[in-house]
Amino acid sequence: MPNVQKVPRGHKRQPIPFSAGVIVVEVSFAGDGDGQDGAGLTYPATLWDITREGCCALVQGHLDEQVGHRCQLTMRDAQSPEVVSLEATVQWCDPEMHNAFCGFSFLQQGGLPVDTFLESYLQDSWAD
Numbered sequence: 001m002p003n004v005q006k007v008p009r010g011h012k013r014q015p016i017p018f019s020a021g022v023i024v025v026e027v028s029f030a031g032d033g034d035g036q037d038g039a040g041l042t043y044p045a046t047l048w049d050i051t052r053e054g055c056c057a058l059v060q061g062h063l064d065e066q067v068g069h070r071c072q073l074t075m076r077d078a079q080s081p082e083v084v085s086l087e088a089t090v091q092w093c094d095p096e097m098h099n100a101f102c103g104f105s106f107l108q109q110g111g112l113p114v115d116t117f118l119e120s121y122l123q124d125s126w127a128d
Contacts, residue, residue, distance in 0.1 A: 023047035023118075025057045026074040027102075029066065045102075047075060050121055052111040054091065054104050062100045063093045073104060077117050084116045 025045040045057040055073070067090050075084045088104040112118060 022078050024076045024078065025055075026072075027057070027059060027063070027104075028072040028074065029069065030072070048101065050112070050118060052122060054088070054106055054111070056101060056103050058096075059093075059100050059102050060098070062095050063090055063102050064095065064100070066090045067093055070107070071104070073106075075118065080117055082117045084113070084118055086112070 023046065025047050026042050027045055028042040029040065043059050043061045043063065045059040048056040048058050050056075057073075070087060070089055073084075073086050073088050075086075076082075087107040089107060091103040091105050093100050093102045106112060112122070
């Protein structure tokens with residue numbers, strides 16, 4: 001049984017339009033690098049949707065054991081040199097074959113900073 005926490009979202013999710021390009025995410029867990037329980041490992045992912053307070057990403061690998069743990073999310077736009085790094089908590093993880101959809105809650109007060117390339121995806125219509 002996958003480790004999935006059913007927590008209602010407090011903010012409207014904004015899907016990332018794949019026609020706009022892929023937002024690459026690295027999910028990193030601090031540790032001594034021995035790889036136990038994901039500590040010291042980095043997982044590649046693709047941003048799926050985003051809110052001011054968190055996001056969902058399609059992660060290459062399974063993070064079931066990491067639900068409730070802190071991580072570092074590093075997000076890059078393929079069309080821009082800008083990088084956004086945020087501390088987050090893994091809220092839930094739902095495996096799909098060799099990958100997993102995982103939900104993350106940003107730990108920074110105020111959530112996602114307003115001065116990043118991700119801000120435009122929070123609009124009701126990202127194309128505006």
